[in-house]
């Protein structure tokens with residue numbers, strides 16, 4: 001029963017609002033990642049990830065995990081689940097997956 005309740009309530013980070021997410025990104029992310037995602041402010045010697053690269057390499061759940069729980073040197077950000085979904089929608093719209101990197105994920 002508890003498991004069913006958990007599954008029913010599991011947040012869906014794939015249907016956020018990119019317009020609302022822009023304001024959230026501006027407030028919570030630009031100080032380290034910059035407006036263009038490449039600022040790379042260092043925390044304990046580790047530069048903030050280049051979001052123009054990393055966004056396309058992560059699933060929505062992985063992005064949400066980094067935002068809500070922190071990732072290595074990135075501190076957790078105090079966003080609500082709905083704000084996190086909006087922020088992710090903004091990331092997806094602003095930093096689309098790169099296709100010219102010579103990786104093996106292209107067609």
Ligand code: HEC
Pocket residue numbers: 025028029030031032033041042043046047048049054055058062063066067071072073074075077087091
């Ligand atoms: C206080 C500075 C700081 C803030 C604020 C911050 N980040 Fe980060 N972020 C970092 C650092 C530093 C890293 C690299 C962590 C590492 O590799 O040790 C990082 C890494 C990431 C990663 C890559 C995680 C991975 O899976 O490797 C993503 C995605 C990310 N940040 C998104 C965001 C978003 C979205 C926000 C705003 C909600 C945000 N960050 C706010 C410092 C910050």
